[in-house]
Structures are given as structure tokens and as C-alpha cells.
Amino acid sequence: MNQRILFVQGNEVCVEAALYAGLGFFSGYPITPSTEIAELLSLRLPQTGGKFIQMEDEIAAMCAIIGASLTGLKSMTATSGPGFSLKQEAIGFAIMAEVPCVVINVQRGGPSTGMPTGVSQGDVMQTRWGTHGDHAIVVLTASNHQDLFAMTVEAFNISETYRTPVILLIDEVIGHMRERLVVPDPGEIRLVERLRTSVAQGTDYHPYLPREDGRLPMSDFGGVHRYNVTGLMHDMWGFPSNNPKIAHGLMRHLIDKIEGNVGDMTYVNEFFLEDADCVLISYGSSARSALHVVENRRARGERLGLLELKTLWPFPADAVRKRCARAKYVLVVEMNMGQVVQEVKKVLDDPDKVFLANRIDGAFITPTDIRNVLRLIQGKGV
Amino acid sequence: MAVKDFIRERFMPHLWCPGCGHGIVMNNLIRAIENLGIAKNDIVMVTGIGCSSRISGYVDFHTLHTLHGRALAFATGVKLSRPELTIIVPMGDGDALAIGGNHFIHAARRNIDMTAVIMNNNIYGMTGGQFSPLSGYGNLATTAPFGNIHEAFDIVELAKGAGASFIARTSAYHVTSMTEILQDAIRHKGFSVVEILSQCPTYFGRKNRMGDAVDMLNYFKTHTVPIGSKKKQENPALIERGIFVQETRPEYCDEYEKIVKKAKSEQ
Numbered sequence: 001m002n003q004r005i006l007f008v009q010g011n012e013v014c015v016e017a018a019l020y021a022g023l024g025f026f027s028g029y030p031i032t033p034s035t036e037i038a039e040l041l042s043l044r045l046p047q048t049g050g051k052f053i054q055m056e057d058e059i060a061a062m063c064a065i066i067g068a069s070l071t072g073l074k075s076m077t078a079t080s081g082p083g084f085s086l087k088q089e090a091i092g093f094a095i096m097a098e099v100p101c102v103v104i105n106v107q108r109g110g111p112s113t114g115m116p117t118g119v120s121q122g123d124v125m126q127t128r129w130g131t132h133g134d135h136a137i138v139v140l141t142a143s144n145h146q147d148l149f150a151m152t153v154e155a156f157n158i159s160e161t162y163r164t165p166v167i168l169l170i171d172e173v174i175g176h177m178r179e180r181l182v183v184p185d186p187g188e189i190r191l192v193e194r195l196r197t198s199v200a201q202g203t204d205y206h207p208y209l210p211r212e213d214g215r216l217p218m219s220d221f222g223g224v225h226r227y228n229v230t231g232l233m234h235d236m237w238g239f240p241s242n243n244p245k246i247a248h249g250l251m252r253h254l255i256d257k258i259e260g261n262v263g264d265m266t267y268v269n270e271f272f273l274e275d276a277d278c279v280l281i282s283y284g285s286s287a288r289s290a291l292h293v294v295e296n297r298r299a300r301g302e303r304l305g306l307l308e309l310k311t312l313w314p315f316p317a318d319a320v321r322k323r324c325a326r327a328k329y330v331l332v333v334e335m336n337m338g339q340v341v342q343e344v345k346k347v348l349d350d351p352d353k354v355f356l357a358n359r360i361d362g363a364f365i366t367p368t369d370i371r372n373v374l375r376l377i378q379g380k381g382v
Numbered sequence: 383m384a385v386k387d388f389i390r391e392r393f394m395p396h397l398w399c400p401g402c403g404h405g406i407v408m409n410n411l412i413r414a415i416e417n418l419g420i421a422k423n424d425i426v427m428v429t430g431i432g433c434s435s436r437i438s439g440y441v442d443f444h445t446l447h448t449l450h451g452r453a454l455a456f457a458t459g460v461k462l463s464r465p466e467l468t469i470i471v472p473m474g475d476g477d478a479l480a481i482g483g484n485h486f487i488h489a490a491r492r493n494i495d496m497t498a499v500i501m502n503n504n505i506y507g508m509t510g511g512q513f514s515p516l517s518g519y520g521n522l523a524t525t526a527p528f529g530n531i532h533e534a535f536d537i538v539e540l541a542k543g544a545g546a547s548f549i550a551r552t553s554a555y556h557v558t559s560m561t562e563i564l565q566d567a568i569r570h571k572g573f574s575v576v577e578i579l580s581q582c583p584t585y586f587g588r589k590n591r592m593g594d595a596v597d598m599l600n601y602f603k604t605h606t607v608p609i610g611s612k613k614k615q616e617n618p619a620l621i622e623r624g625i626f627v628q629e630t631r632p633e634y635c636d637e638y639e640k641i642v643k644k645a646k647s648e649q
Binding site for chain 2: 047072226231232239
């Protein structure tokens with residue numbers, strides 16, 4: 001066995017994984033703490049004949065990957081808070097026009113310019129509702145490099161399967177932390193290639209007429225089928241329409257193809273949940289501190305467990321409900337004012353048993369921060 | 383083939399007002415493409431938002447109708463991915479130079495091979511007649527009821543400064559030369575800018591008492607002169623038309639291919 005083992009930053013893991021998934025086009029703009037992704041791809045993509053371009057701004061970088069994706073290339077951009085805000089309109093375009101692409105957001109402290117080198121998980125709700133209008137979105141995350149590799153590949157797989165942008169939402173600690181990565185062998189992780197139309201040249205092709213399973217077989221720009229792509233509400237030919245019936249049908253399709261397949265996109269890690277009477281829920285780098293607390297308390301015989309979410313949106317409500325059913329307390333650990341905790345409260349029958357351990361100062365949440373809240377919940381004082 | 387062979391008849395009638403100059407531009411753009419003999423499958427037309435941008439829906443190419451101001455950024459992604467395709471980007475004056483101004487100067491700077499056609503009607507038509515960066519000082523618009531106090535861009539000078547390697551100006555009146563200029567622009571390897579003065583009788587004309595569409599076309603006839611004309615020396619207010627810049631410079635996708643070769647050889 002000739003395993004490839006690396007000791008790298010999370011941002012480098014994203015690069016390795018994107019290339020593994022078949023990345024063909026990257027455009028970006030410099031921003032802390034995601035810049036290493038662009039730097040590395042400016043080196044690696046030309047070596048494989050792939051395309052790299054540094055655009056004039058964040059908006060242009062998002063627009064360029066949509067254009068590239070329409071020619072058939074797997075496309076990606078990477079950014080952080082302020083840049084992610086700027087990309088929102090074009091993310092909505094990719095949703096509406098059903099263009100596969102991957103957007104990495106390495107979260108830093110906000111709002112505004114905030115703390116560029118500080119960690120945060122304050123963009124969870126922005127990934128959900130950042131672009132205007134009703135829509136569904138897929139958002140994945142990870143707390144360690146092996147998972148990050150797998151979730152990056154899965155981001156491409158989901159985007160190609162459902163013809164939708166997928167947000168890979170990591171944070172500054174994951175992006176800059178170095179740890180071991182065993183690079184999977186080719187073929188070890190399943191890769192989804194784009195579904196292309198089998199309609200012959202000269203036959204009327206309906207680019208926006210979904211198959212029964214909701215998938216849309218694509219035709220690449222430059223191919224034999226010429227069609228219109230627009231951010232306006234559109235009919236099966238991609239032509240703008242104000243017809244309420246057509247608008248309703250398209251809205252249902254765009255939302256149902258995601259919300260109706262939550263099970264296929266739900267990824268979680270479970271630790272000691274079988275008999276846990278206190279369930280911690282966390283994601284991203286926060287989950288590392290949460291796991292530390294759980295392991296320590298288990299060693300002392302306390303029945304703590306951890307549910308780590310790797311899918312944030314569509315929110316894995318069933319998974320959360322099931323794992324928390326028997327818990328006396330649920331403690332959500334995150335670095336924001338409480339974004340996932342509200343979702344957890346929403347899906348549980350007894351929201352009063354849900355508590356928050358958080359940190360919002362740009363510093364990493366520690367096991368002590370979590371233990372302090374646990375003591376309060378358990379009535380032991382601080 | 384006839385012009386109508388390039389039109390998606392299913393999507394007619396178009397939404398342009400009676401007398402609008404944009405249909406003339408579409409007609410000449412199609413004639414230019416037909417004269418050049420480029421296959422429809424090899425053309426990608428990318429547009430932004432506005433009256434002019436609706437052109438992409440009506441023509442039978444690969445068409446991408448994007449966001450306000452961002453057409454050139456989307457087009458850059460298409461072109462870099464598939465350099466062999468011919469990219470045409472029709473835009474309005476507000477689309478190209480206000481909200482899209484940054485993308486315009488940077489696409490010109492890169493000299494990426496595509497043709498930017500700016501249909502300049504001096505106004506935001508789709509939203510009902512607000513002043514654009516080309517409305518000009520003193521003119522009236524729905525957001526300049528007391529007269530516009532913003533100076534206008536000179537598109538040709540702006541494109542020169544930004545580094546475009548082909549720059550031309552013509553008008554909706556000058557249909558014969560418009561076709562020729564568009565052919566030269568599309569054939570040119572590099573970033574081509576063609577400004578086409580186009581009449582908006584509904585808003586710019588009406589607000590500024592310029593008469594109907596025919597009067598506005600006559601205005602283009604009487605107020606423009608070929609580049610280097612003596613009349614321009616006598617009356618500097620006249621607008622020059624013709625090809626201002628046509629130079630061979632390194633093209634972005636070619637340069638990128640050199641990078642790929644270098645990267646592979648150094649591996």
C-alpha cells in the first residue's frame with residue numbers, strides 16, 4: 001500500500017478534495033482566511049490543464065464559475081464573510097438557473113469586516129437565507145480533515161446531482177488548522193458526473209423540463225442544443241415567463257428537489273448517543289471541543305453524547321429529533337449568538353430542554369466554556 | 383440563411399417599444415454573424431439586465447441572460463472554459479458602465495477575446511427613464527427633474543484607458559457601417575468594444591424633446607462624423623464614429639494556455 005499522507009491546513013484539504021472530485025474551473029478573489037485555496041489552485045489547476053482566474057472582485061468570481069459550469073466544467077469559488085455577502089445575488093442566480101457549482105465560505109468574525117483572522121460560525125443563517133427570495137439550499141461542513149475531504153467531494157456530488165449551488169461552510173480554525181489527512185485512493189469515494197441529455201441534435205430539447213425523478217439532463221454550452229439560461233422565472237425552454245402556473249411549478253421544483261431529498265443529503269457523526277441523557281449538538285471546529293468534553297465526562301461515568309452535524313441545510317430535522325428523543329438536556333455548541341440552537345428548538349417537542357454554549361469574540365470555544373454551561377444546566381453553579 | 387433563421391420566433395413579439403433602436407442593432411448583429419459564417423453552435427451570447435439585454439432571448443445561439451452589470455464576468459467564465467467559442471456580450475449603457483463598470487475595465491485590461499456591444503441610448507429604459515452614466519450634463523430624466531449634474535463617460539476614451547484592443551463607435555442610423563464594424567469586432571482576437579448610439583424615443587427622447595424615432599435617427603446622422611473629419615475640427619461637439627483602435631495584443635486565453643504549458647513542463 002502506497003498511502004498518500006499529508007499534514008496540511010483545512011484550506012489545502014479543500015483543494016486536494018476538489019481536484020479529486022474533478023474540479024475544472026476556479027475563480028476567486030483574495031480574502032482572509034480563505035486565500036490559501038486560491039493560491040494553491042493557481043499552482044495546481046494549470047498543472048492538470050484546469051482553469052484558474054483571479055477576478056476583479058468577489059461578485060465576478062461567483063459569476064465566472066456559473067459561466068464556466070454551463071460549458072460542462074465542475075466549478076468552484078472560495079471566500080469568507082464580506083465576500084460571501086457580495087456573492088449572494090449570483091448564488092441566487094445559480095439556484096434559479098439550476099447551475100451546479102460549489103462555494104466555500106471559510107467563516108471569520110463578523111458583522112462587516114469584523115475579525116478577519118478570528119474564528120466564527122456566524123454565517124449559518126446567511127448560507128440559508130443570504131440570497132433574496134424563497135429558495136432551498138444545501139450547506140455542508142466538517143470538523144476534521146478526513147471528513148472535510150469527504151464533504152468537499154460530496155459538495156460536488158450533490159451540486160451535480162441536483163443542479164444546484166452547494167455551500168461548503170467551514171470556519172477559520174478548520175481552514176488554518178494543520179492535521180493529518182490520508183488522501184483517499186482514486187475510486188475510493190464515489191464521484192457523480194453531470195447528467196447529460198440524450199436528446200439528439202435537431203430534436204426539440206427542453207433544458208428546464210425535469211425528469212420524473214426531478215433531475216435535469218444538461219447540454220453544455222457549445223454543444224448541439226442551443227437554449228436560454230436566465231435568472232427570470234422561466235418555462236421549460238428557459239424563456240422568461242410571468243405565467244403564475246409556470247412560476248408556481250418552477251418554485252415547487254426548485255424547493256422540492258432539495259427539501260424532498262433531505263435523507264440523501266444528511267450527514268452526521270454520532271458519539272456515545274446510545275444511552276446519552278445529555279446530548280451535545282455541534283458542527284465545524286466547535287464539535288472538536290464538544291467531543292473533548294463528552295469523552296472526558298464519559299471517562300467519569302456521565303452519560304453524555306455528541307451529535308455532530310455535517311449537513312446544516314436542509315436541516316436534518318429527523319436525525320436531530322431521533323437522537324434527542326430520550327435526552328434530559330440538549331446543549332448546542334456553536335460560535336455565534338445561537339443560530340443552529342433555534343433550529344434544534346424548532347424541531348424538538350420540548351424546546352425548554354435545549355441550551356446554548358457559545359462564544360462570539362473571535363476566540364475558539366474551549367472545553368471549559370462548554371463545561372461552565374453544563375454546570376449551570378446541571379445545577380452545580382459556575 | 384435569412385435573418386429570421388437566427389431568431390427564436392417562439393419568443394416573439396419582443397418587448398422593445400415602437401421606434402426603439404435595439405431591434406436595428408439585433409438585425410445588424412445577425413447580419414454580421416451570417417456574413418462571417420460562424421456556426422450558431424459556436425456562438426454564446428451573454429447579457430445582463432435591461433432593455434438591451436433581452437436580445438439574448440430572441441436569438442438562436444447559446445444564450446445566457448444574467449444579472450445586472452455582470453454579463454462580462456459570466457462571459458469570462460464561459461470563454462476561459464471554452465476559448466474556441468465566439469462570445470458576444472450586448473449591454474446597455476447603464477448595465478455596462480454603471481453597475482458593470484468594474485467588470486468592463488477589467489475585461490478590457492485582460493484583453494480576453496469577446497465582443498462587448500454597448501447599445502447606448504443614454505437612459506435606463508427598463509425601469510422607466512432614470513439618468514445613466516451616458517445621459518450627459520443638463521439632460522432630463524425621471525431622477526433628474528431639474529437637469530442632470532453628472533458628466534457622461536466617453537466610452538471610447540474609457541475603453542482606450544482600460545486597454546481594449548479594438549474600439550469602435552457607430553449609430554443605429556449607420557446600418558451599413560454598423561454591420562461592417564460588428565464583423566471586424568467579432569473577427570478581432572482580443573477584447574472588442576463597439577458603442578452603438580441607439581435611440582430611446584419613449585424615455586430619453588420624450589424627456590428631452592428630441593422628437594420621435596425618425597427625428598432621433600436624423601440626429602445621429604447630423605451630429606456624428608467619420609473619424610478625422612474636418613467638420614469635427616470646426617465643431618468639437620460632433621461625435622466621431624468609426625474604428626478608433628485595432629491592435630494585435632496578447633489575448634488572455636492564449637496567455638493562459640502558455641501558463642498551462644509552463645506548469646506542466648515544470649512539474
